[in-house]
Amino acid sequence: MFTTRKRSVFGGAAIIASAALVLGACASGDNGATPGEPVDPTVEEVTLNFAFWGNDVRAGFYNEALDAFMDEYPNITVNSTFLGFPEFWEARQIEAAGGGLPDVMQFDYSYMRQYSENGLLLDLGPYLGDIIDTSGISDEILSIGVVGGVTTGIATSTNAWGMYTNPILAEQLGVESYPGGGSWDDYNDWINEVSGQLDGHWGGTDWTGRIQNFEIQLRAEGGNLFTEDGQPGFDEARLLEFWQQGEAIRNGGAIPGQRLEEIAPVSGFDAALTLTELTWDNFGAGYLGNLGEPYTSLGLVEPPVHVEGARDLYLKPSMLHTISAGTDHPEAAALLVNFLVNSPEVGSIFGTNRGLPASQTQLAGANLGELDAQIRDYEASIADRLGDAPPVPIVGYGSIEETFRQIGAELGLGTITPEQAVERFFTEMNVILNN
Structure with a gap:
């Protein structure tokens, strides 16, 4: 069983133990482990590629968050890249055609159906409740990342x-x-x-x-x-x-x-x-x-x-996190998604830059500054104008x-x-x- 320096990533020792079982069940075959044995991505040397859109401000936040993740999991190295929104999706389309999507991606709701139905995103179901802690995320928010009955994304936050x-x-x-x-x-x-x-x-x-x-x-x-x-x-x-x-x-x-x-x-x-x-x-x-x-x-x-x-x-997911179906390191990628979605430390770093945190665990760690409180109050102020979310965006x-x-x-x-x-x-x- 692997160890962590911050149990909050999994919400306690019981979840850590169950996560180890998931890692064994879902292990990819390129890590040298004997089939059936638990795989520990915090012991094996793993490198993940992470891509997001944004500006220099968001990049600074992600740098802090990824540094904290790599402190938590020193055997996982995360290389990150970012672009403006239009350029981000142009790059993903080129990568998708060549089978080389990044391991983990910040993702927009409007592309969820297209990439999911084309089999480009990993089914996160085997990791939910284990590597990816869902206890602080409502069913309504979890359902945002479901396409065709399969969970392929986890919403980080909501916005309006x-x-x-x-x-x-x-x-x-x-x-x-x-x-x-x-x-x-x-x-x-x-x-x-x-x-x-x-x-x-x-x-x-x-x-x-x-x-x-x-x-x-x-x-x-x-x-x-x-x-x-x-x-x-x-x-x-x-x-x-x-x-x-x-x-x-x-x-x-x-x-x-x-x-x-x-x-x-x-x-x-x-x-x-x-x-x-x-x-x-x-x-x-x-x-x-x-x-x-x-x-x-x-x-x-x-x-x-x-x-x-x-x-x-309406409230929409300001963004989601997804994992490429072609990743060689699904367990390590799931650890990164869990950290970016649930970690109170990440909540403290980002505030509401990605919207109001969808995870109550992360929201609890967010020190809402003046602007953050403004966003929270704004979303409360438009309650009488909030309707049901529109249909999942078409391909x-x-x-x-x-x-x-x-x-x-x-x-x-x-x-x-x-x-x-x-x-x-x-x-x-x-x-x-x-x-």
Whole structure:
């Protein structure tokens, strides 16, 4: 039986003992052990590759967490890499085609069905309750990682769609910060009014470039982006209506698309050029890290409302952790997933950078700072707008989301009309859906 310096990883000696049995039952065949004998990844020299998306702030957090893991398991070496979100998935697609996915991956919900149904992710069932402690994770959260009756991912945290504001910048510029809520027309009017008073700063970005804003409008109408059987929950006319809403701010109110190209990969909000940003609520730490002094705090308010009283928002997994089906070290990889999901020390390191921790064990270790408490309070404040989560994303959803973003960027640059954008989107979406 293997030993640990911190029993909290498994929640006690009894779980450690059962984990050793699992390690024996699920051992891969390349470790030199006699068949049937327990395999101890903390004795065997093991190297794991871990990949995530994010920025330098998140990378610093992961470095701390992985160092703590390797202190706990000195015979396991973890090599990590990170990219921006679009580039991360481009790299995974190339690796998937060549059979070389990283052992452990930070994973997005939108790609779960695609990778699971293609047999690219390891079935975590044999490790649940043993190597991967599930005692502090609710059944509802565990079900997020289930595709076709098989658990292939463990949610690290949950988050919700919201709007970040920069009250400090607003005060510097002598304008009022956006209060949150209101209608989308109200938000457009505010963007135009504020931007008209500024030189070199803007109220916000063209929000019609984000598919999530389209999604919450559809949810407010009682629909979803895609139905349970994978069909679009909208037609060309509805998408055209959405993209036309951005015309009110594309010619001066929103930060110009060309300016966004110049400052990429950071956003206008990261660069202290815009006063608002619609995004997932766990992005705050990254914003603060990129903004730096004197922007030591942010506002977090609810997004505009399409239909009053609608339950258009929902909690989603901000990310999950998965293991490649082709890993040579499934037991060691499961140890890493358990640590990243459950460790109180990891909770202390990340706070809510990945969203509110899904594991109560990890949440207990999270010292909620001002921003972390803001996120917790924000999610409580939108309780009357929280509805059921949408269907598990269809195969190809990640590619559809990226296509939407790219076309939205072209609308912002003025190189395409809304009518052309709709035609192109449906053409490319149909190719993705029928591939």
